[in-house]
Amino acid sequence: MATSSGDEHNKNMPAFNVIEGPPLPRNKHMILGEIAQHLKLTAWSQSPDNPMDLTAAEIADWKIHRKKWADLAKVNFTNVHNGLDERGRNDADVKIPLPAGWARTSRAIGELPDVFCRITDLDIYDPTSVITNMAGDAWEGEIMFRCLPEDDFVRSCPEGYHRDMYHIDNPE
């Protein structure tokens, strides 16, 4: 018989039932978290006030994009990695292009929060920012799961790095 968290023998236990294990495998939970975060970060694209002046076509494209993200929850991924050294392989075999004309960018991929902007908003050319996927191909705006372990931390870049970036130390 199931016991509630208020039962005497559970008084020092977490609220969820650790005896039976967490409700989701770690990877699945991580994927659901990534999906939720992506939908949250792109909510403006479907907002009635249209704060970024999207065209009707762009709104429709973003809706399709977001739906594909949501559908990732139904995929039974078997190739998702959590480790820092493994995260480069976390493309999960699913590529979801951004709507045409849009980019997802950051100060340094994976270390500072992503922002979404129109490609026409990109205002500098940085020869050090040739973005590739982990296979070395040119980045085409597809999604990739980037899974940071809990002990990741950021620190300022060494002197001489010409852009004011931050990066995550590799423990190796």
Add this chain to the structure above:
Amino acid sequence: MADNNALSDLRYKLFLRMQGELDLTNLTQAPDNPLELTAAEKTAFADYRSAWYDIATGDISALKLNLTAETMVSGIPYPDLPTGWAFVTRNEGDLPPVLARQSVLDDLAD
């Protein structure tokens, strides 16, 4: 000349701030109107959100990086929140801000 492929440091900071502003005020435009905004308030927030987009994509020639300034950029023409609303936090800069009507604020934090 190669096509632009990145955001400048300053523009990135503006986009990041705009993204945060849109995130925090999304509920003001939700069809179910959970905070029971008046039509005028919804319009005012739409203008506020649009103003942030204009800041992020607008002329940055008068803005300067300043690591002690809010958003680490000085010179931002901050739009005013609609009358009667405020962002509040437990300890400024440390805990996430929340959007609230000023009428729900109490006077315990003297």
